[in-house]
Amino acid sequence: MIILCALSLLCLGVVMVQSAGLSVGDTAPISVASIVLSRPMAYFALSLGAMLVASWAPTQRFLETRQLSRSPIWILPVALTLCLLVYLPALSHEVNGSARWIWLNIPGGGFSIQPSEFGKWGAIALVAWFGAFRGEHIKRFRGGLVLGLAPIVLLAGVIMLEDLGTAVLIGAVAVVILLAAGARFWHVLMLTPLAVVTLVVGVVVEPYRIRRLTAFVDPYADPAGAGYHAIQSMAAVAGGDGFGRGLGFGLQKFGYLPEDQTDFIFAIISEELGIAGAALVISLYLGLLWSGWTIVRRERSGAMRLLGLGILMTIGLQAFINLAAVTGLGPTKGIALPLISSGGTGWVLTAAFLGILVGMDRRQTRQESSAHQPSAALA
Secondary structure (H helix, E strand, O other): OOHHHHHHHHHHHHHHHHHHHHHOOOOOOOOHHHHHHOOHHHHHHHHHHHHHHHHOOOHHHOOOOHHHOOOOOHHHHHHHHHHHHHHOEEEOOEEEOEEEEEEEOOOOOEEEEEEHEEEEEEEEHHHHHHHHHHHHHHHHHHHHHHHHHHHHHHHHHHHHOHHHHHHHEEEEEEHHHHHOOOOOOHHHHHHHHHHHHHHHHHHHHHHHHHOOOHHHHHHHHHHOOOOHHHHHHHHHHHOOOOOOOOOOOOOOOOOOOOOOOOOOHHHHHHHHHHHHHHHHHHHHHHHHHHHHHHHHOOOOOOHHHHHHHHHHHHHHHHHHHHHHHHHOOOOOOOOOOOOOOOHHHHHHHHHHHHHHHHHHHHHHHHEEEHHHHHHHHHH
């Protein structure tokens, strides 16, 4: 189920990114050949490869180590270094005023990567290992919750300068993992005021974030400015009706809806495929989360169970934030729809961590089969 849902979302992503990229002019028409040879299709292939490799990787051995020298603690300096590279003018790649990417030149062209994706997924593995490594000590305040959150706060703080949404996502998922590991809920409540103050400061220091919040309250107060994005997104969603205008026949992508291939691709799906297409996307996410949850519940390894929970929380919460922003139920936020929004780094890393769930399920099946063999032989 996980493989089928992930493949379906990736296929839908390839097709809809191509459709959202249509333009009026002398550009070459879209055909089967152009889709197969496109960059999204290359990311599709890389994502499948990453899922396959991760499904056979010895993740459990990696997370269950009790030796600090072999622990995944190295994830923190690597992720921090990558996230800091976006602030170097020689490597930083800016899109729409946000420098969230690193541009790498290669012979024949170049490509960009998004370091915050490495930070997001790396943080999950780090917190899952910490939760299992500390054991009963996780119930302490300073030696448990605070110690586990300290590296995550550092990483999220670096990311927050350019990407508040991803930073909030990382922090929220980390707290859930630590609570599942045994951290006390009232300890989390003690840190909540500090988290709220940090979030408010992160919003206030950037005027465009304040404008997004005011536009969420009343987008029609400034329909040509701060509210334009939200209005065009809701217009695209409403224009799809039951079964949509038809694949490729959407109107909002022709210069009306910004970020139609990335953060707001669900609006294009709703416009071209209607309620049926929107329901299909939501059903695929629900199927993915349900299947993953059945695997996580059966997992015996504490570290792997925490990692699986983090994977599901990240995908589910990220999809929820994106869908809320696109449909006007939340403020506009630069956060992608997992496995659909255009973006190679996000596709590949999300698929890789879903591959870990696939490998987890395979190991569980093997263990259950070996457990039943003695009784079968006796019978």
